[in-house]
Amino acid sequence: MGNKTPQEEDILEIETSVFQRIKSRSNYWPFELNAEPWLISDLSGNYGALFIRAMLYYLQVDEHHVLKWRLENKYKQYEVFEYYNPGSCPRSISLCSLLTSAGGVQKVKDLFNEGYFLKSTLGDASYSTHSWDKSWQLEQIIQQTDICEGRYERFMLQKKLQIQSEFRIHTFCKDIIPSLTSLIQGNKQYRDGGEEFLNNILPNLPDAILEGTMIGWDVALTHDSQFHIIEANFTGFHPKYRKGFQTSGFFDNHRYGPIICAWVNTFFRKNYGVYADSVGQDLFARYPFYRAFIYYFSIFKDHHIDLVRKNKKSYPLNLIIYLGEDNNTPMVRLIEHFVLVDFADKYFVIVQDKYINKVYSLFNGNDRLVLWAESWLFTKEQYEAINQMGYLRKKSICCYHAARRNKSCTIL
Structure with a gap:
């Protein structure tokens, strides 16, 4: 591809890729949720992840498609999202680009003093424990001989934001799944603003990334009243960290997971005609999660999706x-x-x-x-x-x- 940078190569591949088109069915297509071997194999999740994987299968979504560009890598996310929506993410810098430059270690420390922190590009992070901040491990990290090997960054520096509120917003294709936005920290009164911000971001992203893709977006509002994408949690088969099928952890939540899955089941029935109408006897008998899922699904109706959408429009x-x-x-x-x-x-x-x-x-x-x-x-x-x-x-x-x-x- 000539002298193109890795970022330019990825963007070109994304924009020339044949993407999967997910269409609504003219007739309902119910399925029974069972613990099929192919669903359990390489499942990096629990009860809710099993349901989401089955749903995407029956929607004929390729669970490997979007992650072939390694978009689970947070620095790769930053490059792609900033290309299509400049200024939508906190300013981020490749650790390797700094370490391979003259005086690299000192540059990193200077950036710490300017309000940046060290962050892993792969893995889970916890807001409550601040486990995302790896700055204190800098000396240990730069000792690793393979830190700058390979195409994908392992660590990045990211500008700290003065966060007022943060939300997890779930999308499928270019649609926000209604009434599924959860408060991570701060005040939930800014929820609608976060969804509006994301609704302005989604149209600018290519179909090759969004079509058939379920994403849990972490969107933050800062004290200067600006929204930013902190990161995106892609549903699909992750090829490296916790290799296997992964989805948003909210679907596995012990207390509310069955409700969330039942609501998503209703969303897909309403919009695409595909839904789980029953759970296999083995799963139903052994796991209270699935009994609760069926109970809540019996409560939700397709018109509830329309009601909450109208509610977002001041009804x-x-x-x-x-x-x-x-x-x-x-x-x-x-x-x-x-x-x-x-x-x-x-x-x-x-x-x-x-x-x-x-x-x-x-x-x-x-x-x-x-x-x-x-x-x-x-x-x-x-x-x-x-x-x-x-x-x-x-x-x-x-x-x-x-x-x-x-x-x-x-x-x-």
Whole structure:
């Protein structure tokens, strides 16, 4: 390729690559989720990762495609993202380019004093432990004989940002998956701004990277009111670090992972016609994660995707949720998750009278939740009759009466 730099070579290859086009099906194509050998093999993840891998398989996505350019490498990400969206990432410098120049070690130390830190280009990092900052290991790292061997950087210097808030935003192709943006640190009131920033970034990136690709983006807002891409977590078969199929760790979350996977399942059913409608008996019997997944998927409907999208466009979304008893753990977790991701503007939660105080203590201080005791919806005679009914019939009537009281609400 002549005298092109490695970055120029990669950009040329990306732009001339034949990309995978993911199309929506005219008819639904359900599948059963099973622990097939080819799904478990080289799976670097857990219950949620298995589901995501199966989903991409049935969508006919090549899990090796996007990572052939080694975009899991954070310095490679920086080069590519900055090429298409200048200024979108924190300023970063190759450690090798510094070490192979005159006075390289001193240059690195000077950059530390200017607010840069040393970061590995591969691996997991933790905000809570600050394990991403490798500056203290500089002397040990420069002793490694292979640090500057090969095409891909192992370490980079990155400018520290004064972060006000940070979010994990999930995308598939060029679409942000609605109501799946989670707060990593800071204040969640800037969530919409983070999504708007990313929506302006995505159209500039080539289809060869985004088409058929699921990404978990870490987007930060600084104290000077600027958004930046911290890094992107690519779903697919990672060829080096923790070799195997990887996806966003949010899908494996023990508490909310089944809800997140069920919501993503609904997203794909609505937008592409592909979804898991059942779980194989072995997985279902052995793992509570998949039993919870099926339960939550039974709650979510395709029109909920449209509702939350409209909500992002200033159409208020108010939900009526029937909790019933205080020990309805699955619904309590669902409400918790909804609050975390700002699923709706207001939640009207219907509770049996005897549990109203206990449930209030669970969500104390959240002004988005309004608790309604069942008896408040009926006359005394009506409530006595309703208490003789079975759970599902009682739930249906309670939600119907609540919706009549507040016609702006949607029943979950």
